[in-house]
Amino acid sequence: MAISSVKIVGSGLIGTSIGLALSARDIRVQMSDLQPAAALLAQSLVDDDARFENNHAFDVVVLAVPPSAFKDVLAQEIELNTLSTFVDILSIKTKPLLDVELFQEILPRYVGTHPMAGREVAGAQSARGDLFVGRPWIVTSGNVVSKKSGDLAAELISLCGAIAVQMDPHEHDQAMALISHTPQLIASILAAQLVGSNTKWLGLIGQGFKDVTRIADSDPQLWKEIISENAENIVPVLSAFRKKLESIESELSNPSLAQSIIESGNAGRKLIPGKHGSAARTYIYLHIVIDDKAGQLAAIFNDCAKADVNIEDVSIEHTPGQNTGLVTLSILDLGKAQILEEFLRTAGWKVHSTSN
Numbered sequence: 024m025a026i027s028s029v030k031i032v033g034s035g036l037i038g039t040s041i042g043l044a045l046s047a048r049d050i051r052v053q054m055s056d057l058q059p060a061a062a063l064l065a066q067s068l069v070d071d072d073a074r075f076e077n078n079h080a081f082d083v084v085v086l087a088v089p090p091s092a093f094k095d096v097l098a099q100e101i102e103l104n105t106l107s108t109f110v111d112i113l114s115i116k117t118k119p120l121l122d123v124e125l126f127q128e129i130l131p132r133y134v135g136t137h138p139m140a141g142r143e144v145a146g147a148q149s150a151r152g153d154l155f156v157g158r159p160w161i162v163t164s165g166n167v168v169s170k171k172s173g174d175l176a177a178e179l180i181s182l183c184g185a186i187a188v189q190m191d192p193h194e195h196d197q198a199m200a201l202i203s204h205t206p207q208l209i210a211s212i213l214a215a216q217l218v219g220s221n222t223k224w225l226g227l228i229g230q231g232f233k234d235v236t237r238i239a240d241s242d243p244q245l246w247k248e249i250i251s252e253n254a255e256n257i258v259p260v261l262s263a264f265r266k267k268l269e270s271i272e273s274e275l276s277n278p279s280l281a282q283s284i285i286e287s288g289n290a291g292r293k294l295i296p297g298k299h300g301s302a303a304r305t306y307i308y309l310h311i312v313i314d315d316k317a318g319q320l321a322a323i324f325n326d327c328a329k330a331d332v333n334i335e336d337v338s339i340e341h342t343p344g345q346n347t348g349l350v351t352l353s354i355l356d357l358g359k360a361q362i363l364e365e366f367l368r369t370a371g372w373k374v375h376s377t378s379n
């Protein structure tokens with residue numbers, strides 16, 4: 024392993040999550056931030072015992088700041104770290120590259136990246152060491168990067184448990200417009216429709232609305248930067264969306280049109296890859312009705328281990344006050360799912376299977 028120490032500039036959600044992941048793999052980490060309180064909190068969470076000399080040569084310096092702070096932080100860190108590899112994790116890639124290109128001499132030591140994992144809540148207090156596990160982590164720097172720096176960035180991504188995906192910066196920004204930035208805008212606009220609406224109706228809101236609008240809780244200060252800096256790529260996606268809305272507006276009373284809208288959505292959802300960013304998979308779901316008492320979940324997992332069947336995912340539905348709950352296990356292999364279903368049924372569980 025080549026990385027032994029890392030400096031992380033920006034002790035917020037992403038910087039601290041990277042720090043936690045690295046520290047768990049015995050990498051020494053220094054957290055830093057414009058706000059001393061943020062840096063102190065992050066350092067306590069990540070690696071309270073870390074002590075570095077003033078002129079310590081970090082293997083990697085991670086720039087985990089908002090886009091607006093990027094250029095100044097980069098200039099400052101280049102001065103301080105004459106040998107380090109620099110890795111940024113900004114959500115946009117074309118504009119920051121122009122800033123990096125002002126420092127031609129560091130291009131071989133500079134790797135632009137973007138972890139495709141995050142949360143709608145900011146700050147070190149929201150960080151999670153497992154945030155990146157199994158997630159794609161885009162790398163947008165190409166041939167100009169030295170082998171050493173490329174390898175260090177790849178190692179950092181791997182230590183965080185993520186999967187590196189190579190991409191051109193322009194293509195990255197176009198892709199983000201479709202899969203991240205326009206959805207953020209639409210979720211925000213949808214949630215904003217609630218403002219001033221009937222409070223009795225608000226009390227009826229269920230999980231569907233919450234699922235679709237979770238990211239409407241995102242940080243306006245960060246997103247004003249991401250959206251405005253990628254406006255060029257977002258506008259065509261938004262226009263196509265607007266045209267679609269206009270085309271269906273006058274015809275919604277037509278049941279077959281309404282059906283085709285929902286069917287197109289079903290088709291789009293099926294295209295979303297499953298675990299590890301691979302192609303969409305077909306899962307077998309085992310639904311287990313459980314009694315509302317302590318230890319049920321542990322007992323199910325215990326039986327899964329006894330049956331030697333790998334569980335890809337698990338979800339729990341439970342209504343407070345109701346004396347039953349529903350645990351759903353996702354299994355990839357049909358044969359294994361059948362073995363587990365039989366095993367659990369014999370062990371006394373109420374099991375029902377479905378597939379997607």
Ligand SMILES: NC(=O)C1=CN([C@@H]2O[C@H](COP(=O)(O)OP(=O)(O)OC[C@H]3O[C@@H](n4cnc5c(N)ncnc54)[C@H](O)[C@@H]3O)[C@@H](O)[C@H]2O)C=CC1
Nearest residue numbers: 033034035036037056057088089092113114141142145146
């Ligand atoms: N929030 C998310 O889900 C994701 C965010 N990103 C990117 O990560 C970067 C950071 O975002 P978050 O961690 O969510 O934000 P955050 O607000 O949680 O953390 C940013 C931190 O940077 C610090 N900072 C600001 N200016 C600074 C400066 N000049 N010097 C040192 N520190 C400075 C702030 O004080 C704050 O602690 C952004 O560029 C964002 O695009 C990437 C993937 C996901």
Ligand SMILES: O=C(O)C(=O)Cc1ccc(O)cc1
Nearest residue numbers: 114138139140141142143238
């Ligand atoms: O909260 C979520 O699910 C996200 O998808 C967060 C996110 C925000 C910004 C990014 O650049 C990448 C991921």
